[in-house]
Amino acid sequence: MKAKAQQPVFGPKLEAVLARLCEKLGSLYKTQAVKLPYLVDVIAAQHLGHRITEATFEAWKQGVVAREAWVGVTYPREGCFEIEQPEYDEGWTVRLTGKPTVRLAPEELAIVDIVADKYGDMTAQDLGSLTKSLNPEIPRERWGSNAEPATDEDAYARLSEGWQNLWRELPFLDLTDRSQWSDPIEDPDEYFRAMFRA
């Protein structure tokens, strides 16, 4: 089933972000449409000092979701997108068919492009897991409670490869296995100087 949009439902900047993502990626599947704007805002908050979209981000069961993007994709109205809605939820596809009502500034476009390049080929599951990993303060049982996720410096710092790698490995690490531990650190200055020099 194809639904031609009838009324704008995204905020103007969110619409512009989704439009740029569509330009970069060809089309968006539903999870990308609801999660990539979050990554855009986490990076924008750090580099531009403000978010780009006006979306409401919430902690849903499968990760962070931009509520307005979910509503816009699920109940499409007029706008610059065409939403293809097959029977299964994940097959829903967002395509750009017009022009967004506002333009993004060049530095905003640059951030959206970086997100598209870096995270645009991730699976729905990996995207969900990535957005959760930026919010370890939200305990497991609160995912699904619509809690507000972080878009601050902490969330940005957790996009680092080191944190992402630790997040992936943690469930499989036996942290109580003492054979994996170093000796107790006696002289921190010397210990870390050596470690950072090596």
Next chain:
Amino acid sequence: MPRLVQVLEHTWQERFFRKALDKLNPREREERASQVASLVKVLQVCSHPVIDPRLQTWRPSAYRGVIQVSKGYLVEYRFPGVMRVIACCFDAIAQASHQGLVLLLTITLDHDHERMKKLIRQSSTDIVRIGQTFLEQGSDEEL
């Protein structure tokens, strides 16, 4: 020494850490090493790895329940910028002569913060240039 501080060697040796380290110049390495050492010195003498007031410089926060660690809990320590140290704190399994153990799991250095800054600058310059070319040559609709 009330608290032992040790390192999970496996995660500190992994390539992400080495890669991040390679991007730093000697002065930056020295600076980061000194910053982590300062934290560890306080951890070694603190009364609690999260709530001891002497640790507030690093704004520690515990993530109990995020990932279940037997007898321990994860704590994040924050440094200026995006550097973070993640540790697992155990109150119960240290030697009796110590109050507890802090196992340092990983450190996130500046990751690709600088690279991303450059990318944003470069991409936005390219976008402006493409936009100007487009305006000078006219849009498809005008052609």
